[in-house]
Amino acid sequence: MADKDDKGLDHQLCFAIYATSLAFTRAYRPLLEELDLTYPQYLAMRLLWAEDGLTVGQLAERLALESGTVTPLIKRLEQAGLVTRCRSRIDERQVNVHLTEKGVGLKPVADQLNDDVKGLVGPRFIDDAALIETLQALRKVLVGDSH
Numbered sequence: 144m145a146d147k148d149d150k151g152l153d154h155q156l157c158f159a160i161y162a163t164s165l166a167f168t169r170a171y172r173p174l175l176e177e178l179d180l181t182y183p184q185y186l187a188m189r190l191l192w193a194e195d196g197l198t199v200g201q202l203a204e205r206l207a208l209e210s211g212t213v214t215p216l217i218k219r220l221e222q223a224g225l226v227t228r229c230r231s232r233i234d235e236r237q238v239n240v241h242l243t244e245k246g247v248g249l250k251p252v253a254d255q256l257n258d259d260v261k262g263l264v265g266p267r268f269i270d271d272a273a274l275i276e277t278l279q280a281l282r283k284v285l286v287g288d289s290h
Contacts, residue, residue: 160278170263174256178249179223183208183216185253191226191242192250198237199228207282225249 152158168182175185183206190197190205199217203210217240220226225246231237261269268274 167260170260171256174259178252178256181216184220187213187216187220187240188225188242188246188249188253191240191246192253195242196239198231198239200237202240207286220246 171182171185175182178185180188186206187202190202197205199210199213202217203213206213217226217228220240221228224243227241227243228238229241231239
C-alpha cells in the first residue's frame with residue numbers, strides 16, 4: 144500500500160517533463176517525415192539556420208548531447224546533402240558544419256512545420272517565455288551549470 148504522502152508518478156516533475164518531451168517528439172514525427180529528418184536532425188538544422196558554420200562541439204553543447212552522438216547525426220545530414228563538414232582553418236581539431244544550398248532551401252518548409260506545431264500546442268505554451276526560462280534554468284541546475 145502506498146504512503147499517503149506519496150503523490151505517485153503523475154505528480155513527479157521528472158515524469159511530467161519526460162512524458163511531455165516524448166509527446167513533442169511524437170507531434171513532430173509525422174511532420175518531419177516530409178522533410179526526411181529525425182527530431183534531433185531537425186534541431187541541429189534549426190541551430191544551423193540560425194548560425195551557419197557552428198563546430199560539431201558547439202552543436203553538441205547547444206543540443207545538450209555528447210559530440211560522439213552529434214557526429215553520426217551530422218554525417219547523416221551530410222549524406223542527405225543538407226550540410227558539409229570541413230576542418231577549421233584556425234584549429235584543425237575542430238570541424239565546422241555548413242549548410243548547403245539544399246539545406247538552406249529546406250528552412251521555409253521547416254518554418255511552416257514549426258508553425259503547424261505552434262498551432263497544435265497554442266500560444267499559451269509555445270510563447271510562454273517564463274516557462275521556457277524556468278525549464279532552461281532547471282536544466283542548468285541538473286547539469287551543474289550555475290551560469
